Amino acid sequence: MKRATAQNVAMEAGVSKWTVIRAFTPGASITEASKAKVLEAAERLNYRPNLLARSLATNSTHQVAVLVDDFANPHKLPFLEKLTASLQAEGLVTMLININQHYNHVHAILNADQRQVDAIVLFGTAFRDEMLTDHKLGRGGPPMFVLARDSQIEGVPAISCDAVVAIAEIGEHLLKRGYRRPGFMAGARTLSTALGRRRNFKEFWRTALGVELVEMSAERYSAEAGAQAARDYLSKIAPEDRIDVLMCENDALAFGAMDVARSEFGLRVPDDLAIVGFDNAAPAASPAYGLTTYEQPTDQMVKAAIDMILERAPRETVNFKGELVVRDSA
Amino acid sequence: MKRATAQNVAMEAGVSKWTVIRAFTPGASITEASKAKVLEAAERLNYRPNLLARSLATNSTHQVAVLVDDFANPHKLPFLEKLTASLQAEGLVTMLININQHYNHVHAILNADQRQVDAIVLFGTAFRDEMLTDHKLGRGGPPMFVLARDSQIEGVPAISCDAVVAIAEIGEHLLKRGYRRPGFMAGARTLSTALGRRRNFKEFWRTALGVELVEMSAERYSAEAGAQAARDYLSKIAPEDRIDVLMCENDALAFGAMDVARSEFGLRVPDDLAIVGFDNAAPAASPAYGLTTYEQPTDQMVKAAIDMILERAPRETVNFKGELVVRDSA
DNA sequence: ATATTTTTTGCTACCGGTAGCAAACGTGCA
DNA sequence: TGCACGTTTGCTACCGGTAGCAAAAAATAT
Structure with missing residues (x-):
């Protein structure tokens, strides 16, 4: 019928x-x-x-495209839950777009644009800034926002957690606990804009103690990749030269690193090696991990993003202060 | 411009x-x-x-609404990743709808319908069957499918993992390992269609050993709820009366239960209490848990769902066989 | 009862495409 | 050169709404 x-x-x-x-x-x-x-x-x-016909006539779809490329990060799920719930509360609908090898940012943005979405949210995705400027996307298209990551792109505001403050807080904590030989594990993509946490952490130790950071990087942002990177490092370093604390760019990496440190190298966490993550993903709270990590103020971030989408707030980059969550691992 | x-x-x-x-x-x-x-x-x-105008004229949006209500289950994320990727590969776009107290199934389905989606996928969501039949939704609306859960609803095919086979396989394994006092932890909602795993598990033990299942239920499908349910049970039962194996309806519950058993009651897993989950979520593979669990054939399920959406396959309920993943916990 | 104002209803034009028919065009062949 | 035929192009009508003006109806004032 x-x-x-x-x-x-x-x-x-x-x-x-x-x-x-x-x-x-x-x-x-x-x-x-x-x-x-x-x-x-x-x-x-x-x-x-028929909302399609209405959208055509009113030139507004109440649809927001959300681009995600990092499904290995368990933290994405609760964040996505909040984001969708808040969008829905404002009568907006989420178009979830999976960015991967077969479907890149340009594809996604072009398609979202053709579908006349009201806004595009780059939700913590990794991309080269040129990608967006090269293709003269955006000119005339829907407003874009970068969520949970910083942005240097002209006209694309970022809504994120203040990396400088976060790293300073973490650094102070570690310093106070007496750690002196720091390491940092990054996810593979060494994109200019993704270097924030690493650069700040490196700077912190240099300033505080004149100590150089030991750097390692994982293939991707996943527990497996974190495990592999930790394995590579631990297997080639002499115990006496080993770092005493490892900060991981996110919790997924930290879980993998902790697994390997404990079960493959018999290290006690935090006594032999302390570990710090970032995001406060669900398993971090479990006694199985007890991961010291940093929680992003997701509620504030989501609220800010939606206020910008609805033009209730000026469309400009904002940073919110997160919170250090101290557990057993550091 | x-x-x-x-x-x-x-x-x-x-x-x-x-x-x-x-x-x-x-x-x-x-x-x-x-x-x-x-x-x-x-x-x-x-x-x-302009794809909006095209959709209006062609009466086809290439949009698929995906309803999710269980963001606490870590397994949802990789599943969602596959689903979105596969939909995109077929030129379809995902409308992600978060079902919660403020936005129920009827809301969601009505809205998706008004937006003229090509199909609606109920992705493992919990609902009373009457909800869908009561409101004469569906009549004239987009085709609906239930993914990763069974369905008794007339005209709404389910694409799921064969619960009978799965439970039999798990049961046989536990029997062989010598467990004799089984328990089962369900998520709270005791909906007629959600009882499959429990009922089959109960039946299995009754038939095999004439043993009665100890049943407990969590408030929700989350690690915290699983922890609480386990805590309630363990704190009121005498050690000699305790079950020797606990099957949890999904991994999230199992993680919580294992955490509590080990860290709050000092139980060794699996020696004092064996634990089995369902889904094979990422942390299950970690040595921190080593959870014996059951993996759903997500690739097949996603493929089948898309074939039905695109009418490349008959729109009728299908069940696929999953795989028991034996680890340390049972 | 009539004039004036306000509310309600109907209308044309439009949003940006698609479907499918009809006219215009080009080509091959007698 | 003329005609038939296939291809290309333009056209009307339509998808299902919205915007905002004009006419009709109802309410109020004189």
């Missing part, structure tokens, strides 16, 4: 289609009587307005 | 708008010469077809 249109309802109710539309438009000029008549007819025909 | 339309390009190229459309329609009747002329003009104006 084909869907009923406003025209069908109009005939059923004996009015014009514009009256039907008015019955479904809050605040429109229509008498109670005709409204009731129309709604009754609509009920009978099971009519509900 | 406003987006260019086919009309604009037509004027720029000196042809009619229909010729422009043809240049963008694969296989349309158009000379190479005019096609080149049009594409050049389109390039100059940065034109790309």
